[in-house]
Amino acid sequence: MASIRVGSVLGIPIRLGVSFLLVLPLLAYLIGSQVGVTVELINGIFRSAIDSGPLTEGVLPWLLGVSAALGLFGSVLLHELGHSLAARRYGLSTESITLWFLGGLAQFAELPDDWRHEFVIAIAGPIVSVALGLVCYASFALLPADLPAAQFVIGYLAVLNVVLAAFNMLPGFPMDGGRVLRAFLSRNRPRLRATRIAAAVGKGFAFLLGIAGILSFNLFWIAIAFFIVIAATGETRQVVMEAAFEGLTxxxxxxxxxxxxxxxxxxxxxxxxxxxxxxxxxxxxxxxxxxxxxxxxxxxxxxxxxxxxxxxxxxxxxxxxxxxxxxxxxxxxxxxxxxxxxxxxxxxxxxxxxxxxxxxxxxxxxxxxxxxxxxxxxxxxxxxxx
Ligand SMILES: [Zn+2]
Missing domain, CATH: 3.10.580.10 (CBS-domain)
Incomplete structure (x- = not known):
């Protein structure tokens, strides 16, 4: 995956994938072109009364799109930092965090050996996302009603952070839920078996998502389904390798x-x-x-x-x-x-x-x-x- 280093946070190098640079304008465009629908959604969830009229005039929708897209990737970065800081607690270092078109990827130098550590590291990301969602929700409630643009972006991020946490808790690789599942499974089985089961569950989800994507002509779902299959296969390969070399110097x-x-x-x-x-x-x-x-x-x-x-x-x-x-x-x-x-x-x-x-x-x-x-x-x- 081609990526460029843009800096570091807490000593962890942050990289931007090429796919991220391509998708950011696209995402900003998608959000900007759906301001009306999104306002209805936000009003429904928060019982607010944002008027979408002024927000859809001139260049404002595109500014909203860019702000929300940047906010979304900032949220993803914080989610990944959640994993990294939890890993650091157990002495595992993060080689880098890469943002790419489907979100973030924290690359660890090695996998945790203790299932409890894996569980905590995996759950830390979604916890950060839920917390961010709550912070956005609280800020939304405190915002004065005459700032509809700020209400839009904050409300959007409140919803998306919760969606991000929920999607990541799907119990299959490569989602965080897959790692939680593997952690529990490896309490009483070899890690390799636990990985195979979690990967199979992930591929099951990918299959359903792919079918749903085809039936509803949703290209994004089909892309995610492919990503899940590839990542689940890669994870299994890594663990198969580790199991094969285990105990060998x-x-x-x-x-x-x-x-x-x-x-x-x-x-x-x-x-x-x-x-x-x-x-x-x-x-x-x-x-x-x-x-x-x-x-x-x-x-x-x-x-x-x-x-x-x-x-x-x-x-x-x-x-x-x-x-x-x-x-x-x-x-x-x-x-x-x-x-x-x-x-x-x-x-x-x-x-x-x-x-x-x-x-x-x-x-x-x-x-x-x-x-x-x-x-x-x-x-x-x-x-x-x-
Ligand atoms: Zn995560």
């Missing part, structure tokens, strides 16, 4: 240094390419007299192919900006680092910086397949009992 899955093919910085590029063909590796740690000095990959050589001169060596093209993990860290950590840095292999170094081994994407996938096979065998009898 980097040391157990890495190729240790004695078995590792390395090159020296003085190796010529021709000799390097020869070895790549012969040994079928596309990357090598670069070791100089026993010290790790860099890593060289086929990409490094390709990138500099145009400027290639005779006599170039590994030292000229290798990268010295190394992503490393320690041998005793969790295997999942190596996978996360690979994904985050988008590299094909990660170096394992001891505390003194010396090379202990290497974990490649292929190593991880092989371990994953084996672990998954052995797990599905031990899970099978349980499935039959239920």
């Amino acid at each position: 980097v040391e157990e899955i890495m190729t240790p240094t004695p078995e590792l093919d390395t090159v020296s910085p003085e190796t010529s590029l021709d000799a390097l390419l020869d070895r790549m063909i012969r040994e079928r590796h596309t990357g090598y740690p670069v070791v100089d007299g026993g010290d790790l000095v860099g890593i060289v990959t086929l990409e490094d050589v390709q990138e500099r192919a145009s400027e290639r001169r005779d006599g170039q060596t590994v030292r000229d093209v290798m990268s010295t900006d190394l992503v490393t993990v320690s041998p005793d860290s969790e295997a999942m950590r190596a996978l996360t680092a690979l994904q985050r840095e988008d590299v094909g292999r990660i170096l394992v170094t001891d505390a003194d910086g010396s090379l202990a081994g290497l974990v490649s994407r292929t190593d991880l996938m092989t371990v994953f397949e084996i672990a998954r096979t052995s797990q599905s065998k031990s899970i099978a009898p349980r499935t039959i009992e239920q």
Whole structure:
């Protein structure tokens, strides 16, 4: 998902997705073009008597649309901060909060282990939304009746924050309600099973929403249905990975240094390419007299192919900006680092910086397949009992 960083709140980076920048004007337009209907709705809910006449004249509806749309995304941001602050209480940090066209997404470095923590983190967002709704409701009641524009925006946000909380409490992934459900389910089952059930419930909702969307030609509902299916599948994948790597350390899955093919910085590029063909590796740690000095990959050589001169060596093209993990860290950590840095292999170094081994994407996938096979065998009898 393409996004740009716009700043940070309480030390948490806030990012705007490209889809958000596209949808904000659209949302402002939709709200602005429905001012009359919305005023009726607000008057019905709050027993107020806002006159929609003046609000639909000139550029005012569009100003109202922009204010309400910005207010809505501010509300979403506060909702996500609710999750983040609850997570911080349990020592879990938020990598970033991204606003995109269907709302917000708080990205955590890791999932909470204790089901109670997951429950509190999940429920914190909807609680913030309900609280915001109540604050807006109280402000609405206090507003003088001769400020219809302010009444419109505040009344709109009061209703939408409650709708936001209600939608998020649907009991299926990826909604917060799905996390609440998984928290309760994982009290007495493995997390993976709990995740599968919560994801299946989420997909059930998505299916109903998709059907309703098709029957009523509501594109927005169909889009949400797709989003739910994709996110529920992603969540399951993540937990399947975690379950497969559970209890494994980097040391157990890495190729240790004695078995590792390395090159020296003085190796010529021709000799390097020869070895790549012969040994079928596309990357090598670069070791100089026993010290790790860099890593060289086929990409490094390709990138500099145009400027290639005779006599170039590994030292000229290798990268010295190394992503490393320690041998005793969790295997999942190596996978996360690979994904985050988008590299094909990660170096394992001891505390003194010396090379202990290497974990490649292929190593991880092989371990994953084996672990998954052995797990599905031990899970099978349980499935039959239920
Ligand atoms: Zn939430």
